[in-house]
Amino acid sequence: MSALFVAAVSAAMPFLLWEARLAEASRHAARAGHRTAETALTRALALAEHSGSHSAVAVTRNNLGSLYQDAERYAQAEQQYRRSLAAWDAARAGAPRPGRLRTLNNLATLYIALGQPERAARLLPQSAPAGEEADLARLLANLGACAFARRRYPDAQSFFARSLAVTERLGLPVESAVTRLNLAVVAAASGKRGLAEEQAAASIIFLEANLSPSDPLLAQAHLSAAEVLATRPAEAERHLRQALTVAERSLGPDSDATARALAAYAALLKRTKRKHEANLMARRAAEIRRSTARHNATRHTIDWSELSAPTNRP
Secondary structure (H helix, E strand, O other), rough: OEEEEOOOOOOOOOHHHHHHHHHHHHHHHHHHOOOHHHHHHHHHHHHHHHOHHHHHHHHHHHHHHHHHOOOHHHHHHHHHHHHHHHHHOOOOOOOOOOOHHHHHHHHHHHHHHOOOOEEEEEHOOOOOOOOOOOHHHHHHHHHOOOOOOOOHHHHHHHHHHHHHHHHHHOOOOOHHHHHHHHHHHHHHHHHHHHHHHHHHHHHHHHHHHHHOOOOOHHHEEEEEEEEHHHOOOOHHHHHHHHHHHHHEEEEEEEEOHHHHHHHHHHHHHHHHOOHHHHHHHHHHHHOOOHHHHHHHHOOOOOOHHHHHHOOOOO
16 A cells, blocks of 8 residues: 655745645545545645645645555556656756655556556666665565566565565564565465465464554455465465455455455355355456456556646646
């Protein structure tokens, strides 16, 4: 999940009002009030553009992208992230751009979620500027996800281990638990089932105790645990049931997260010879994905010439 953030910008703009709009959006996003958050961010963007501050525009567009990504409006999220990067690049030469790496990470996370690890890997640098340790941890985790998707398990293990070292040093327990779960998935794929199951169990216990029952992160965590426990169908099914419940509750019955949980659950049911149940779940997952495909077909790819063009102000 990509994070919302605030950065200091030029004092020439009405900073307090702009910051208040960002804070308002963050509060509504935390309560899943996406429509109200979008309104607040749109107003913040108008203030930022009127001020002429490229940094303020970059921050606001990043936050809009984050909001759209959380709501699974992926084409709009990509558009905002790319326009945010264009704004970071337009900032005064030599000026600090502490948010640019986060925007890159957010866009890479989006591509990984869309099953496009090659695009994500091409986007990401292999290092981070000094002082951006939290974003370095996200960068390493994204590189690990790209390596895993390409079945380069030793590289994935190395990236995730380095990410874990950073999150532990920074005292970020939830991020550390998620990274340990990623390491468990890599270990399972590498044939180290015993180690993988131990790591996954500890991570799930911690995340369930420290996250809201409706946090979308829990849905992905349970999917990962089910993958680790693939050789134990009864235990894997328990996690798949939880993943489906959380996805439906947090993002809705027709979300991509729900489709992923349904597809994984259907695969398990098929392996355990429960063909009728498997077919029902697989059919529902396919219907969701067809609906998503029809929706996304109306979107367009954003190119850099469009990103660089002046934006029409409301």
